[in-house]
Amino acid sequence: MDKQFLDVAIIGGGPAGLNAALVLGRARKTVAVIDAGRPRNAVTREVHGFLTRDGISPSDFRRIAKEEISAYPAVSFVTDSAVSIVGTDGWFQIETEQGQTFVSKKILFTVGMKDLPPTIPGLAEVYGKSAFVCPFCDGWELRDQPLVIINKGTTLMHLAPLLSGWTNRFTVCTNGPDELTDAEREEFQRNQVPLFDSPIIQIDSSGGIVREVILEDGTTIPCTGIFFKPDLVTGSDLPQMIGCEITEWGGIVVDQFGKTNIPGVFSAGDAASRMHQAIAAASNGAFAAAVITGELNAVAWGRNK
Template sequence: MKKQFFDVMIIGSGPAGLNAALVLGRARKKVMVIDEGRPRNAVTHKTHGFLTRDGISPAEFRRIAKEEISVYPSVSFEADTAVSIQGTDGHFEITTEKGNSFSGKKVLFAVGMKDQPLDIPGLHAVYGKSAFVCPYCDGWELRDEQLVIINKGAEVMHFAPVISGWSNRFTICTNGPDELTDAQREELQRHQVPVFDSPIQSIESHEGIVQQVVLEDGTIIPCRGIFFKPELVTGSDLPRDIGCHITETGMVVVDDFGKTSVQGVYSAGDATTRMHQAIAAASMGAIVAAGINNELNAEVWKQND
Protein backbone atom coordinates (compact mmCIF):
# COMPACT_ATOMS: atom_id res chain seq x y z
CA MET A 1 0.00 0.00 0.00
CA LYS A 2 1.30 3.45 -0.92
CA LYS A 3 2.48 5.47 2.04
CA GLN A 4 0.36 8.56 2.73
CA PHE A 5 1.94 11.99 2.48
CA PHE A 6 0.35 14.91 4.33
CA ASP A 7 0.37 18.65 3.83
CA VAL A 8 0.62 19.18 7.58
CA MET A 9 1.39 16.93 10.51
CA ILE A 10 0.11 18.26 13.85
CA ILE A 11 1.61 16.93 17.07
CA GLY A 12 -0.92 17.43 19.88
CA SER A 13 -4.69 17.71 19.95
CA GLY A 14 -5.39 20.28 22.62
CA PRO A 15 -7.30 23.45 21.73
CA ALA A 16 -4.39 24.75 19.60
CA GLY A 17 -3.92 21.56 17.60
CA LEU A 18 -7.64 20.96 17.18
CA ASN A 19 -8.43 24.48 16.01
CA ALA A 20 -5.50 24.33 13.61
CA ALA A 21 -6.83 21.04 12.24
CA LEU A 22 -10.26 22.61 11.76
CA VAL A 23 -8.90 25.60 9.85
CA LEU A 24 -6.61 23.45 7.70
CA GLY A 25 -9.39 20.96 7.01
CA ARG A 26 -11.62 23.76 5.81
CA ALA A 27 -8.73 24.94 3.63
CA ARG A 28 -8.72 21.51 1.95
CA LYS A 29 -5.35 20.48 3.27
CA LYS A 30 -4.46 16.87 4.05
CA VAL A 31 -3.71 16.76 7.78
CA MET A 32 -2.59 14.14 10.27
CA VAL A 33 -3.08 14.86 13.98
CA ILE A 34 -0.97 12.70 16.30
CA ASP A 35 -1.79 12.72 20.00
CA GLU A 36 -1.46 10.28 22.88
CA GLY A 37 -4.67 11.50 24.57
CA ARG A 38 -3.19 12.52 27.93
CA PRO A 39 -3.69 16.30 28.13
CA ARG A 40 -2.32 18.36 31.01
CA ASN A 41 -5.80 19.71 31.83
CA ALA A 42 -7.18 16.18 32.28
CA VAL A 43 -6.88 16.71 36.04
CA THR A 44 -9.51 19.47 35.89
CA HIS A 45 -13.23 18.79 35.75
CA LYS A 46 -14.17 21.90 33.81
CA THR A 47 -12.72 24.31 31.28
CA HIS A 48 -13.68 27.94 31.84
CA GLY A 49 -13.50 31.21 29.94
CA PHE A 50 -14.19 29.67 26.52
CA LEU A 51 -17.22 31.35 24.96
CA THR A 52 -20.09 28.86 24.30
CA ARG A 53 -18.11 26.16 26.17
CA ASP A 54 -17.79 27.64 29.67
CA GLY A 55 -17.75 24.82 32.23
CA ILE A 56 -17.27 22.00 29.73
CA SER A 57 -15.03 19.09 30.70
CA PRO A 58 -11.76 18.78 28.75
CA ALA A 59 -12.81 15.33 27.50
CA GLU A 60 -16.16 16.59 26.24
CA PHE A 61 -14.48 19.59 24.60
CA ARG A 62 -12.23 17.25 22.63
CA ARG A 63 -15.12 14.96 21.71
CA ILE A 64 -17.17 17.82 20.28
CA ALA A 65 -14.14 19.27 18.48
CA LYS A 66 -13.30 15.98 16.80
CA GLU A 67 -16.94 15.50 15.84
CA GLU A 68 -16.97 18.90 14.14
CA ILE A 69 -13.63 18.28 12.41
CA SER A 70 -14.85 14.90 11.11
CA VAL A 71 -16.96 16.80 8.57
CA TYR A 72 -13.71 17.54 6.74
CA PRO A 73 -12.45 14.20 5.34
CA SER A 74 -8.89 15.40 4.70
CA VAL A 75 -8.15 15.44 8.45
CA SER A 76 -7.05 12.20 10.13
CA PHE A 77 -6.32 11.38 13.77
CA GLU A 78 -3.81 8.91 15.17
CA ALA A 79 -3.89 7.93 18.87
CA ASP A 80 -0.16 7.59 19.38
CA THR A 81 2.92 9.39 20.69
CA ALA A 82 5.38 11.02 18.30
CA VAL A 83 8.87 10.01 19.42
CA SER A 84 11.20 11.18 16.67
CA ILE A 85 11.31 13.65 13.80
CA GLN A 86 13.71 14.21 10.94
CA GLY A 87 13.81 15.92 7.58
CA THR A 88 13.59 19.42 6.17
CA ASP A 89 10.93 21.77 4.84
CA GLY A 90 8.82 19.97 2.29
CA HIS A 91 9.54 16.50 3.58
CA PHE A 92 9.49 15.71 7.29
CA GLU A 93 9.10 12.23 8.73
CA ILE A 94 7.69 11.45 12.16
CA THR A 95 7.97 8.08 13.89
CA THR A 96 5.62 7.10 16.71
CA GLU A 97 5.81 4.96 19.82
CA LYS A 98 3.76 2.26 18.12
CA GLY A 99 6.21 2.12 15.22
CA ASN A 100 4.12 4.05 12.73
CA SER A 101 5.71 6.54 10.35
CA PHE A 102 4.13 9.64 8.82
CA SER A 103 5.54 12.02 6.23
CA GLY A 104 4.50 15.54 5.31
CA LYS A 105 5.45 18.98 4.06
CA LYS A 106 4.96 21.02 7.25
CA VAL A 107 4.94 20.29 10.99
CA LEU A 108 2.91 22.03 13.68
CA PHE A 109 3.93 21.39 17.28
CA ALA A 110 0.92 21.94 19.54
CA VAL A 111 2.53 19.95 22.34
CA GLY A 112 1.60 22.18 25.26
CA MET A 113 3.35 21.98 28.60
CA LYS A 114 3.42 19.25 31.23
CA ASP A 115 3.77 19.40 34.99
CA GLN A 116 6.88 18.26 36.75
CA PRO A 117 6.14 15.91 39.68
CA LEU A 118 4.38 17.72 42.53
CA ASP A 119 6.76 17.50 45.48
CA ILE A 120 4.47 18.93 48.20
CA PRO A 121 2.78 16.13 50.17
CA GLY A 122 -0.96 16.22 49.60
CA LEU A 123 -0.94 18.58 46.61
CA HIS A 124 -1.60 15.84 44.07
CA ALA A 125 -4.83 14.87 45.89
CA VAL A 126 -6.32 18.37 45.50
CA TYR A 127 -4.88 19.42 42.13
CA GLY A 128 -7.75 20.11 39.75
CA LYS A 129 -10.34 19.85 42.54
CA SER A 130 -9.51 22.67 44.94
CA ALA A 131 -5.94 23.55 43.95
CA PHE A 132 -5.42 25.36 40.67
CA VAL A 133 -2.85 27.38 38.75
CA CYS A 134 -4.94 30.06 37.02
CA PRO A 135 -7.52 32.34 38.68
CA TYR A 136 -8.98 33.29 35.29
CA CYS A 137 -9.83 29.62 34.81
CA ASP A 138 -10.95 28.76 38.36
CA GLY A 139 -11.07 31.91 40.49
CA TRP A 140 -14.86 32.29 40.23
CA GLU A 141 -15.42 28.94 41.91
CA LEU A 142 -13.24 30.04 44.86
CA ARG A 143 -14.52 33.60 45.15
CA ASP A 144 -14.45 35.02 48.69
CA GLU A 145 -13.02 31.76 50.06
CA GLN A 146 -10.01 31.53 52.36
CA LEU A 147 -7.11 30.74 50.02
CA VAL A 148 -3.45 29.79 50.22
CA ILE A 149 -1.12 31.04 47.50
CA ILE A 150 2.01 28.92 47.04
CA ASN A 151 4.59 31.07 45.28
CA LYS A 152 7.60 33.24 46.02
CA GLY A 153 9.62 36.22 44.92
CA ALA A 154 8.57 38.77 42.30
CA GLU A 155 5.79 36.53 41.00
CA VAL A 156 4.02 36.86 44.35
CA MET A 157 3.89 40.61 43.85
CA HIS A 158 2.20 40.09 40.50
CA PHE A 159 -0.18 37.41 41.71
CA ALA A 160 -1.34 39.03 44.97
CA PRO A 161 -3.20 41.99 43.40
CA VAL A 162 -4.56 39.72 40.67
CA ILE A 163 -6.08 37.18 43.06
CA SER A 164 -7.51 39.95 45.25
CA GLY A 165 -10.20 40.49 42.62
CA TRP A 166 -11.66 37.10 43.52
CA SER A 167 -10.88 36.96 47.24
CA ASN A 168 -9.02 39.21 49.67
CA ARG A 169 -8.85 36.37 52.19
CA PHE A 170 -5.56 34.78 51.24
CA THR A 171 -2.30 33.75 52.82
CA ILE A 172 1.01 33.39 50.99
CA CYS A 173 3.16 30.33 51.64
CA THR A 174 6.55 30.56 49.99
CA ASN A 175 7.56 27.00 50.98
CA GLY A 176 11.07 28.13 51.89
CA PRO A 177 12.90 31.49 51.61
CA ASP A 178 10.42 34.07 50.33
CA GLU A 179 12.88 35.77 47.91
CA LEU A 180 11.13 39.10 48.59
CA THR A 181 12.71 42.48 49.12
CA ASP A 182 12.03 44.48 52.28
CA ALA A 183 9.87 46.87 50.23
CA GLN A 184 7.81 43.96 48.89
CA ARG A 185 7.27 42.54 52.37
CA GLU A 186 6.15 45.95 53.59
CA GLU A 187 3.71 46.23 50.67
CA LEU A 188 2.12 42.90 51.56
CA GLN A 189 1.90 43.94 55.22
CA ARG A 190 0.11 47.15 54.23
CA HIS A 191 -2.47 45.03 52.46
CA GLN A 192 -2.72 42.72 55.48
CA VAL A 193 -1.51 39.68 53.55
CA PRO A 194 0.13 37.08 55.84
CA VAL A 195 3.35 35.55 54.50
CA PHE A 196 4.90 32.33 55.84
CA ASP A 197 8.27 31.06 54.65
CA SER A 198 8.37 27.80 56.59
CA PRO A 199 8.42 24.78 54.26
CA ILE A 200 5.08 23.04 53.74
CA GLN A 201 4.84 19.77 55.61
CA SER A 202 1.53 18.65 54.12
CA ILE A 203 -1.77 19.66 52.57
CA GLU A 204 -4.69 18.02 54.31
CA SER A 205 -7.92 17.49 52.43
CA HIS A 206 -11.17 15.55 52.26
CA GLU A 207 -12.39 14.11 48.95
CA GLY A 208 -10.21 16.53 47.03
CA ILE A 209 -11.22 19.65 48.94
CA VAL A 210 -8.36 21.21 50.87
CA GLN A 211 -8.95 21.69 54.59
CA GLN A 212 -5.66 23.15 55.78
CA VAL A 213 -2.00 23.62 54.97
CA VAL A 214 0.43 22.43 57.65
CA LEU A 215 3.90 23.99 57.82
CA GLU A 216 7.05 22.40 59.24
CA ASP A 217 7.19 25.00 62.03
CA GLY A 218 3.79 23.81 63.28
CA THR A 219 1.69 26.59 61.73
CA ILE A 220 -1.71 25.44 60.51
CA ILE A 221 -3.48 27.53 57.86
CA PRO A 222 -7.16 26.63 57.30
CA CYS A 223 -8.28 27.20 53.71
CA ARG A 224 -10.77 26.07 51.07
CA GLY A 225 -8.64 26.58 48.00
CA ILE A 226 -5.07 26.82 46.74
CA PHE A 227 -3.40 28.54 43.81
CA PHE A 228 0.16 27.49 43.10
CA LYS A 229 2.88 27.92 40.52
CA PRO A 230 3.64 24.59 38.86
CA GLU A 231 7.02 23.63 37.49
CA LEU A 232 6.49 23.09 33.77
CA VAL A 233 8.43 21.61 30.88
CA THR A 234 7.58 21.50 27.19
CA GLY A 235 5.17 18.67 26.42
CA SER A 236 7.61 17.06 23.97
CA ASP A 237 11.34 17.17 23.26
CA LEU A 238 10.74 17.02 19.50
CA PRO A 239 10.87 20.81 18.90
CA ARG A 240 14.33 20.84 20.47
CA ASP A 241 15.35 17.69 18.60
CA ILE A 242 14.56 19.23 15.21
CA GLY A 243 16.53 22.36 16.11
CA CYS A 244 13.88 24.88 17.18
CA HIS A 245 15.12 27.69 19.38
CA ILE A 246 13.91 27.22 22.96
CA THR A 247 13.87 29.88 25.70
CA GLU A 248 15.47 29.39 29.10
CA THR A 249 11.98 28.76 30.49
CA GLY A 250 11.38 25.97 27.96
CA MET A 251 9.07 27.76 25.51
CA VAL A 252 9.39 27.32 21.76
CA VAL A 253 10.41 30.61 20.10
CA VAL A 254 7.96 31.63 17.36
CA ASP A 255 6.98 34.71 15.38
CA ASP A 256 3.48 36.19 15.19
CA PHE A 257 2.37 33.42 12.83
CA GLY A 258 3.88 30.53 14.76
CA LYS A 259 7.00 30.08 12.64
CA THR A 260 9.90 28.56 14.56
CA SER A 261 13.58 28.96 13.74
CA VAL A 262 13.33 25.85 11.53
CA GLN A 263 11.85 26.39 8.07
CA GLY A 264 8.60 24.47 7.66
CA VAL A 265 8.15 23.91 11.40
CA TYR A 266 5.52 25.82 13.38
CA SER A 267 4.33 25.81 16.96
CA ALA A 268 1.19 27.09 18.74
CA GLY A 269 -0.48 27.00 22.12
CA ASP A 270 0.91 26.71 25.63
CA ALA A 271 4.39 25.64 24.46
CA THR A 272 4.89 29.12 22.96
CA THR A 273 3.44 31.45 25.59
CA ARG A 274 2.75 31.92 29.29
CA MET A 275 -0.91 32.72 28.53
CA HIS A 276 -2.11 29.23 29.39
CA GLN A 277 -5.81 29.46 28.62
CA ALA A 278 -7.78 27.18 26.34
CA ILE A 279 -9.31 30.01 24.35
CA ALA A 280 -5.92 31.66 23.81
CA ALA A 281 -4.44 28.36 22.61
CA ALA A 282 -7.35 27.80 20.22
CA SER A 283 -6.95 31.31 18.83
CA MET A 284 -3.24 30.78 18.24
CA GLY A 285 -3.97 27.46 16.55
CA ALA A 286 -6.30 29.16 14.09
CA ILE A 287 -3.84 31.96 13.30
CA VAL A 288 -0.91 29.59 12.82
CA ALA A 289 -3.00 27.28 10.63
CA ALA A 290 -3.83 30.20 8.35
CA GLY A 291 -0.13 31.03 8.11
CA ILE A 292 0.73 27.43 7.20
CA ASN A 293 -2.03 27.31 4.62
CA ASN A 294 -0.89 30.57 3.04
CA GLU A 295 2.65 29.24 2.78
CA LEU A 296 1.51 25.98 1.20
CA ASN A 297 -0.67 27.79 -1.32
CA ALA A 298 2.14 30.22 -2.21
CA GLU A 299 4.52 27.32 -2.82
CA VAL A 300 2.12 25.65 -5.24
CA TRP A 301 1.44 28.99 -6.94
CA LYS A 302 5.16 29.54 -7.59
CA GLN A 303 5.60 26.00 -8.90
CA ASN A 304 2.98 26.73 -11.55
CA ASP A 305 4.53 30.03 -12.75
Protein backbone atom coordinates in the same frame (compact mmCIF):
# COMPACT_ATOMS: atom_id res chain seq x y z
CA MET B 1 4.46 -0.22 7.23
CA ASP B 2 3.46 2.12 4.39
CA LYS B 3 4.17 5.81 4.69
CA GLN B 4 1.23 8.20 4.91
CA PHE B 5 1.66 11.47 3.02
CA LEU B 6 0.33 14.71 4.48
CA ASP B 7 0.25 18.41 3.91
CA VAL B 8 0.53 19.07 7.66
CA ALA B 9 1.38 16.91 10.64
CA ILE B 10 0.01 18.40 13.85
CA ILE B 11 1.86 17.11 16.90
CA GLY B 12 -0.49 17.54 19.85
CA GLY B 13 -4.28 17.44 20.11
CA GLY B 14 -5.27 20.17 22.57
CA PRO B 15 -7.24 23.34 21.70
CA ALA B 16 -4.43 24.73 19.52
CA GLY B 17 -3.98 21.54 17.53
CA LEU B 18 -7.70 20.93 17.18
CA ASN B 19 -8.50 24.43 15.98
CA ALA B 20 -5.57 24.27 13.57
CA ALA B 21 -6.95 20.97 12.23
CA LEU B 22 -10.37 22.58 11.73
CA VAL B 23 -8.93 25.50 9.75
CA LEU B 24 -6.66 23.25 7.68
CA GLY B 25 -9.45 20.77 7.01
CA ARG B 26 -11.65 23.57 5.71
CA ALA B 27 -8.70 24.69 3.57
CA ARG B 28 -8.69 21.21 1.94
CA LYS B 29 -5.35 20.16 3.38
CA THR B 30 -4.48 16.58 4.30
CA VAL B 31 -3.78 16.57 8.02
CA ALA B 32 -3.00 14.10 10.79
CA VAL B 33 -3.34 15.13 14.44
CA ILE B 34 -0.89 12.94 16.33
CA ASP B 35 -1.68 12.90 20.04
CA ALA B 36 -1.22 10.35 22.81
CA GLY B 37 -4.31 11.49 24.73
CA ARG B 38 -2.59 12.80 27.87
CA PRO B 39 -3.65 16.47 28.03
CA ARG B 40 -2.31 19.00 30.52
CA ASN B 41 -5.79 19.75 31.84
CA ALA B 42 -6.77 16.10 32.36
CA VAL B 43 -6.80 16.67 36.15
CA THR B 44 -9.29 19.53 35.90
CA ARG B 45 -13.05 19.15 35.84
CA GLU B 46 -13.99 22.12 33.68
CA VAL B 47 -12.70 24.44 30.96
CA HIS B 48 -13.45 28.12 31.61
CA GLY B 49 -13.24 31.40 29.72
CA PHE B 50 -14.06 29.79 26.35
CA LEU B 51 -17.13 31.39 24.79
CA THR B 52 -19.95 28.85 24.18
CA ARG B 53 -17.99 26.19 26.10
CA ASP B 54 -17.63 27.71 29.58
CA GLY B 55 -17.76 24.94 32.19
CA ILE B 56 -17.38 22.04 29.76
CA SER B 57 -15.21 19.10 30.81
CA PRO B 58 -11.89 18.75 28.96
CA SER B 59 -12.93 15.34 27.63
CA ASP B 60 -16.23 16.64 26.28
CA PHE B 61 -14.45 19.62 24.72
CA ARG B 62 -12.20 17.29 22.74
CA ARG B 63 -15.04 14.95 21.82
CA ILE B 64 -17.18 17.77 20.40
CA ALA B 65 -14.19 19.27 18.58
CA LYS B 66 -13.41 15.95 16.89
CA GLU B 67 -17.04 15.48 15.93
CA GLU B 68 -17.07 18.89 14.24
CA ILE B 69 -13.72 18.30 12.51
CA SER B 70 -14.94 14.93 11.21
CA ALA B 71 -17.00 16.87 8.65
CA TYR B 72 -13.68 17.41 6.83
CA PRO B 73 -12.47 13.96 5.71
CA ALA B 74 -8.90 15.04 4.96
CA VAL B 75 -8.24 15.32 8.72
CA SER B 76 -7.41 12.15 10.66
CA PHE B 77 -6.67 11.57 14.34
CA VAL B 78 -3.81 9.30 15.36
CA THR B 79 -3.59 8.11 18.97
CA ASP B 80 0.18 7.85 19.19
CA SER B 81 3.31 9.83 20.06
CA ALA B 82 5.76 11.27 17.54
CA VAL B 83 9.28 10.23 18.57
CA SER B 84 11.49 11.42 15.71
CA ILE B 85 11.41 13.87 12.83
CA VAL B 86 13.95 14.23 10.01
CA GLY B 87 13.91 16.20 6.78
CA THR B 88 13.41 19.76 5.59
CA ASP B 89 10.63 22.12 4.60
CA GLY B 90 8.38 20.32 2.14
CA TRP B 91 9.47 16.83 3.20
CA PHE B 92 9.56 15.86 6.84
CA GLN B 93 9.44 12.22 7.93
CA ILE B 94 7.81 11.53 11.29
CA GLU B 95 8.17 8.23 13.14
CA THR B 96 5.82 7.36 15.98
CA GLU B 97 6.12 5.28 19.10
CA GLN B 98 3.90 2.61 17.59
CA GLY B 99 5.95 2.38 14.40
CA GLN B 100 3.85 4.52 12.07
CA THR B 101 5.55 6.70 9.45
CA PHE B 102 4.23 9.98 8.08
CA VAL B 103 5.74 12.23 5.43
CA SER B 104 4.53 15.81 5.73
CA LYS B 105 5.22 19.10 3.99
CA LYS B 106 4.80 21.10 7.21
CA ILE B 107 5.00 20.44 10.94
CA LEU B 108 2.88 22.20 13.57
CA PHE B 109 3.87 21.58 17.18
CA THR B 110 0.94 22.10 19.54
CA VAL B 111 2.47 20.01 22.31
CA GLY B 112 1.44 22.28 25.17
CA MET B 113 3.15 22.42 28.52
CA LYS B 114 3.24 20.00 31.43
CA ASP B 115 2.74 21.13 35.02
CA LEU B 116 5.29 19.77 37.50
CA PRO B 117 3.71 20.51 40.89
CA PRO B 118 5.98 20.96 43.91
CA THR B 119 6.53 17.79 45.94
CA ILE B 120 4.32 18.72 48.89
CA PRO B 121 2.54 15.88 50.72
CA GLY B 122 -1.18 16.07 50.02
CA LEU B 123 -1.00 18.35 46.97
CA ALA B 124 -1.69 15.55 44.48
CA GLU B 125 -4.97 14.77 46.23
CA VAL B 126 -6.32 18.31 45.72
CA TYR B 127 -4.69 19.25 42.41
CA GLY B 128 -7.42 20.02 39.89
CA LYS B 129 -10.16 19.79 42.53
CA SER B 130 -9.40 22.62 44.96
CA ALA B 131 -5.77 23.48 44.05
CA PHE B 132 -5.19 25.32 40.80
CA VAL B 133 -2.59 27.35 38.91
CA CYS B 134 -4.65 30.04 37.11
CA PRO B 135 -7.14 32.48 38.69
CA PHE B 136 -8.63 33.29 35.29
CA CYS B 137 -9.49 29.61 34.87
CA ASP B 138 -10.65 28.81 38.41
CA GLY B 139 -10.82 32.00 40.49
CA TRP B 140 -14.58 32.45 40.08
CA GLU B 141 -15.32 29.11 41.73
CA LEU B 142 -13.19 30.11 44.75
CA ARG B 143 -14.35 33.73 44.98
CA ASP B 144 -14.47 35.27 48.47
CA GLN B 145 -13.15 32.05 50.02
CA PRO B 146 -10.14 31.67 52.36
CA LEU B 147 -7.27 30.55 50.13
CA VAL B 148 -3.56 29.82 50.32
CA ILE B 149 -1.04 30.91 47.69
CA ILE B 150 2.01 28.66 47.44
CA ASN B 151 4.56 30.76 45.59
CA LYS B 152 7.58 33.01 46.14
CA GLY B 153 9.73 35.71 44.61
CA THR B 154 8.88 37.54 41.39
CA THR B 155 5.98 35.32 40.35
CA LEU B 156 4.39 35.71 43.78
CA MET B 157 4.43 39.49 43.31
CA HIS B 158 2.43 38.95 40.12
CA LEU B 159 -0.02 36.35 41.44
CA ALA B 160 -0.94 37.93 44.80
CA PRO B 161 -2.35 41.24 43.50
CA LEU B 162 -4.00 39.38 40.62
CA LEU B 163 -5.78 36.94 42.94
CA SER B 164 -7.01 39.81 45.12
CA GLY B 165 -9.62 40.51 42.44
CA TRP B 166 -11.37 37.25 43.38
CA THR B 167 -10.81 37.20 47.15
CA ASN B 168 -9.03 39.27 49.79
CA ARG B 169 -9.01 36.33 52.18
CA PHE B 170 -5.74 34.65 51.35
CA THR B 171 -2.48 33.69 53.04
CA VAL B 172 0.89 33.24 51.37
CA CYS B 173 3.09 30.22 52.05
CA THR B 174 6.46 30.42 50.35
CA ASN B 175 7.49 26.90 51.49
CA GLY B 176 10.98 28.11 52.36
CA PRO B 177 12.85 31.39 51.80
CA ASP B 178 10.44 33.91 50.29
CA GLU B 179 12.96 35.50 47.86
CA LEU B 180 11.33 38.90 48.47
CA THR B 181 12.80 42.32 49.14
CA ASP B 182 11.95 44.27 52.28
CA ALA B 183 9.78 46.57 50.20
CA GLU B 184 7.85 43.60 48.82
CA ARG B 185 7.29 42.19 52.32
CA GLU B 186 5.99 45.58 53.40
CA GLU B 187 3.53 45.45 50.49
CA PHE B 188 1.99 42.29 51.96
CA GLN B 189 1.84 43.88 55.43
CA ARG B 190 0.15 46.96 53.99
CA ASN B 191 -2.50 44.76 52.38
CA GLN B 192 -2.87 42.67 55.55
CA VAL B 193 -1.84 39.45 53.83
CA PRO B 194 -0.17 36.92 56.18
CA LEU B 195 3.16 35.66 54.87
CA PHE B 196 4.82 32.43 56.11
CA ASP B 197 8.16 31.04 54.99
CA SER B 198 8.16 27.87 57.09
CA PRO B 199 8.22 24.72 54.89
CA ILE B 200 4.91 22.99 54.25
CA ILE B 201 4.77 19.48 55.70
CA GLN B 202 1.21 18.53 54.74
CA ILE B 203 -1.93 19.62 52.91
CA ASP B 204 -4.92 18.14 54.71
CA SER B 205 -8.04 17.51 52.62
CA SER B 206 -11.25 15.53 52.34
CA GLY B 207 -12.63 14.30 49.03
CA GLY B 208 -10.22 16.51 47.10
CA ILE B 209 -11.19 19.69 48.96
CA VAL B 210 -8.39 21.21 51.00
CA ARG B 211 -9.08 21.85 54.68
CA GLU B 212 -5.78 23.24 55.97
CA VAL B 213 -2.12 23.70 55.18
CA ILE B 214 0.24 22.53 57.93
CA LEU B 215 3.69 24.10 58.30
CA GLU B 216 6.85 22.71 59.80
CA ASP B 217 6.80 25.29 62.62
CA GLY B 218 3.39 24.01 63.76
CA THR B 219 1.29 26.70 62.10
CA THR B 220 -1.98 25.47 60.58
CA ILE B 221 -3.79 27.57 58.01
CA PRO B 222 -7.46 26.71 57.38
CA CYS B 223 -8.51 27.23 53.76
CA THR B 224 -10.84 25.91 51.09
CA GLY B 225 -8.59 26.33 48.07
CA ILE B 226 -5.01 26.78 46.88
CA PHE B 227 -3.29 28.51 44.01
CA PHE B 228 0.28 27.41 43.38
CA LYS B 229 3.03 27.84 40.83
CA PRO B 230 4.19 24.64 39.15
CA ASP B 231 7.37 24.22 37.18
CA LEU B 232 6.60 23.95 33.47
CA VAL B 233 8.17 21.85 30.73
CA THR B 234 7.09 21.44 27.12
CA GLY B 235 4.76 18.54 26.48
CA SER B 236 7.36 16.93 24.21
CA ASP B 237 11.15 17.05 23.89
CA LEU B 238 10.86 16.63 20.12
CA PRO B 239 10.92 20.35 19.19
CA GLN B 240 14.21 20.82 21.01
CA MET B 241 15.58 17.54 19.64
CA ILE B 242 15.14 18.72 16.04
CA GLY B 243 16.72 22.10 16.77
CA CYS B 244 13.88 24.46 17.63
CA GLU B 245 15.04 27.39 19.73
CA ILE B 246 13.71 27.30 23.29
CA THR B 247 12.85 30.30 25.47
CA GLU B 248 14.27 30.92 28.94
CA TRP B 249 10.96 29.71 30.40
CA GLY B 250 11.03 26.47 28.43
CA GLY B 251 8.68 27.30 25.55
CA ILE B 252 9.29 27.23 21.81
CA VAL B 253 10.54 30.43 20.18
CA VAL B 254 8.20 31.58 17.40
CA ASP B 255 7.68 34.77 15.44
CA GLN B 256 4.37 36.60 15.07
CA PHE B 257 3.25 34.02 12.50
CA GLY B 258 3.97 30.97 14.63
CA LYS B 259 7.13 30.11 12.70
CA THR B 260 10.05 28.54 14.55
CA ASN B 261 13.68 28.98 13.51
CA ILE B 262 13.35 25.85 11.33
CA PRO B 263 11.71 26.50 7.95
CA GLY B 264 8.46 24.59 7.61
CA VAL B 265 8.12 24.01 11.36
CA PHE B 266 5.51 25.99 13.32
CA SER B 267 4.27 26.03 16.89
CA ALA B 268 1.14 27.34 18.59
CA GLY B 269 -0.67 27.21 21.90
CA ASP B 270 0.76 26.88 25.41
CA ALA B 271 4.16 25.68 24.16
CA ALA B 272 4.65 28.88 22.19
CA SER B 273 2.98 31.44 24.46
CA ARG B 274 2.78 32.43 28.11
CA MET B 275 -0.95 33.09 27.78
CA HIS B 276 -2.01 29.65 28.98
CA GLN B 277 -5.75 29.68 28.37
CA ALA B 278 -7.70 27.31 26.15
CA ILE B 279 -9.27 30.07 24.09
CA ALA B 280 -5.89 31.74 23.50
CA ALA B 281 -4.36 28.41 22.45
CA ALA B 282 -7.22 27.77 20.02
CA SER B 283 -6.77 31.23 18.52
CA ASN B 284 -3.02 30.68 18.10
CA GLY B 285 -3.68 27.36 16.39
CA ALA B 286 -6.15 28.88 13.96
CA PHE B 287 -3.76 31.67 13.00
CA ALA B 288 -0.79 29.32 12.52
CA ALA B 289 -2.99 27.10 10.33
CA ALA B 290 -3.88 30.09 8.16
CA VAL B 291 -0.20 30.97 7.71
CA ILE B 292 0.66 27.36 6.85
CA THR B 293 -2.18 27.27 4.32
CA GLY B 294 -0.82 30.41 2.70
CA GLU B 295 2.65 28.87 2.35
CA LEU B 296 1.31 25.61 0.91
CA ASN B 297 -0.92 27.41 -1.57
CA ALA B 298 1.91 29.70 -2.66
CA VAL B 299 4.10 26.69 -3.46
CA ALA B 300 1.27 25.04 -5.40
CA TRP B 301 0.78 28.34 -7.27
CA GLY B 302 4.40 28.17 -8.37
CA ARG B 303 6.07 30.64 -6.04
CA ASN B 304 9.24 29.86 -4.16
CA LYS B 305 8.95 28.88 -0.49
